[in-house]
Amino acid sequence: MSAYSLWVMEYAAVPNYPQSGLIYGMHNQGTRKLPYCYVVIQGQGQLAMVDVGYNHKAHGEVLANTYGVRGWHSPREVLGEIGIQPEDISTIFITHAHFDHMGNIEDFPNAKFYLQERELSKMVWSMSLERRFRWLMLGIDPADIMRAVDLARQGRLVCVDGDRENVLPGVDLHAAFDTHTWGSMYVTVRNDLSANSQRSFVFCGDLAYGYENLRGHDPNDPEYIPIGLATGSQFNVIMTAEAMVKSVGGDVHRVIPPHEERLKDLFPSRITKAGLRITELALADGQKSQVY
Amino acid sequence: MVDDATATYILENQRCFEDLKQVASQLAGLLVLAAAGSKEGVPDHPMIDAAGTLFREANDALRRARPTERARPHHEHLLRAAASIAVALKEAGVALIVDRVLIPLRAGYSELERAADSLPGFEKVAYERACCGGARVQ
Numbered sequence: 001m002s003a004y005s006l007w008v009m010e011y012a013a014v015p016n017y018p019q020s021g022l023i024y025g026m027h028n029q030g031t032r033k034l035p036y037c038y039v040v041i042q043g044q045g046q047l048a049m050v051d052v053g054y055n056h057k058a059h060g061e062v063l064a065n066t067y068g069v070r071g072w073h074s075p076r077e078v079l080g081e082i083g084i085q086p087e088d089i090s091t092i093f094i095t096h097a098h099f100d101h102m103g104n105i106e107d108f109p110n111a112k113f114y115l116q117e118r119e120l121s122k123m124v125w126s127m128s129l130e131r132r133f134r135w136l137m138l139g140i141d142p143a144d145i146m147r148a149v150d151l152a153r154q155g156r157l158v159c160v161d162g163d164r165e166n167v168l169p170g171v172d173l174h175a176a177f178d179t180h181t182w183g184s185m186y187v188t189v190r191n192d193l194s195a196n197s198q199r200s201f202v203f204c205g206d207l208a209y210g211y212e213n214l215r216g217h218d219p220n221d222p223e224y225i226p227i228g229l230a231t232g233s234q235f236n237v238i239m240t241a242e243a244m245v246k247s248v249g250g251d252v253h254r255v256i257p258p259h260e261e262r263l264k265d266l267f268p269s270r271i272t273k274a275g276l277r278i279t280e281l282a283l284a285d286g287q288k289s290q291v292y
Numbered sequence: 293m294v295d296d297a298t299a300t301y302i303l304e305n306q307r308c309f310e311d312l313k314q315v316a317s318q319l320a321g322l323l324v325l326a327a328a329g330s331k332e333g334v335p336d337h338p339m340i341d342a343a344g345t346l347f348r349e350a351n352d353a354l355r356r357a358r359p360t361e362r363a364r365p366h367h368e369h370l371l372r373a374a375a376s377i378a379v380a381l382k383e384a385g386v387a388l389i390v391d392r393v394l395i396p397l398r399a400g401y402s403e404l405e406r407a408a409d410s411l412p413g414f415e416k417v418a419y420e421r422a423c424c425g426g427a428r429v430q
Contacts, residue, residue, distance in 0.1 A: 058405070058416065059416070059417065062415065062416075099417050117328070120321075120324055120325060120328065121325060123321065124318075124321030124322065124324070124325055124339070127314065127317050127318045127321050127339070128318065128338070128339040128342050131310075131311075131314075134310075134314075137317070139417065140317070140417070141416060141417045142313060142316050142317040142320055142401060142416075143401060143405070143416070145317060145320040145321055145323075145324055146320045146323075146394065146397065146398055146401060148324045148328075149320060149323045149324045149327050149390060149394055152324055152327030152328040152329075153327050153390060157324075157327075157328055159328045159329070
């Protein structure tokens with residue numbers, strides 16, 4: 001029995017991203033495809049997402065021409081592939097405030113957004129520092145902050161302080177402070193709704209970019225390898241990896257890094273006419289597959 | 293492609309653009325904390341002073357700029373941005389009432405976006421230092 005259908009939806013990709021940016025220590029070891037994705041959670045009368053991608057109008061040309069990001073498609077096109085409209089989404093969990101995860105707030109006019117309060121407050125604190133500290137502002141789009149002001153005024157921004165269970169039935173938020181960002185969080189879906197679920201999935205945002213972060217290079221001798229970038233500490237990144245993997249009973253493939261292209265090898269997937277991947281992690285009872 | 297004089301303008305005014313963007317970010321950050329009910333979003337937040345100091349430096353640099361014909365639209369966007377951000381700063385110094393600050397702030401930031409779109413060398417986000425956008429095409 002699955003309470004929710006879970007899909008990972010690609011909305012753009014960098015075909016050749018340096019491995020060293022993703023897996024600590026993989027210097028001069030070539031590139032890999034880096035898909036940009038968000039997650040859809042549907043079931044129990046709920047329609048939710050994890051992250052919302054970036055706004056092409058604001059960033060698309062520079063990202064395409066200078067940084068090689070290809071194939072951006074709007075949420076309307078991407079979600080339309082599984083019969084959903086952006087207006088249908090009622091809940092969105094923002095794993096962290098980088099532009100490629102939080103940058104498309106305005107396309108979801110009816111959603112309530114959950115974000116760690118620390119992600120906001122520490123970001124604002126970092127803005128107060130002198131110019132030589134500007135690295136701490138990496139990935140932040142000031143326009144996203146202004147859009148967040150509107151969300152807050154409309155009562156659609158929920159600032160979470162730490163962990164929170166059952167935000168939706170069987171859906172928990174877990175703080176991962178001082179890791180990839182000041183106030184990153186990951187989302188656990190207990191897909192059988194039980195307290196000690198055997199069917200959990202963890203949506204980890206950028207707390208892991210690929211499976212190497214969660215099991216190292218040798219599956220027979222696993223180890224945690226930090227991500228390529230942490231504003232906080234790599235120690236915290238590693239301990240968060242342990243917490244995430246433990247929470248799914250050690251099955252690393254139930255921790256879902258949205259930037260991991262090999263999800264398509266592990267779960268049923270299809271490529272849309274636009275060349276974007278849809279990966280189906282689970283199907284709620286009675287729901288129709290969107291990949292077959 | 294830009295001519296040498298415009299390239300010089302770009303190099304000389306990147307800092308001014310960055311500083312105006314930073315001031316806009318600082319004000320927006322305070323607004324979001326205030327609107328979200330954070331205990332840190334208070335009207336006498338020291339960042340308002342910091343934003344004011346940075347704004348004055350940026351504004352002085354902007355007044356000294358000598359745009360070429362090619363760079364003139366960019367410079368005009370920056371002037372309009374600075375004018376709007378000045379209003380937002382003034383309002384924030386009186387009281388952190390979201391609407392009174394946000395409306396001029398948003399107008400100012402829109403002008404910064406237009407400036408960034410009108411000449412190369414001015415980025416809205418530091419993509420190069422961002423984790424998932426940092427792989428510059430060779």
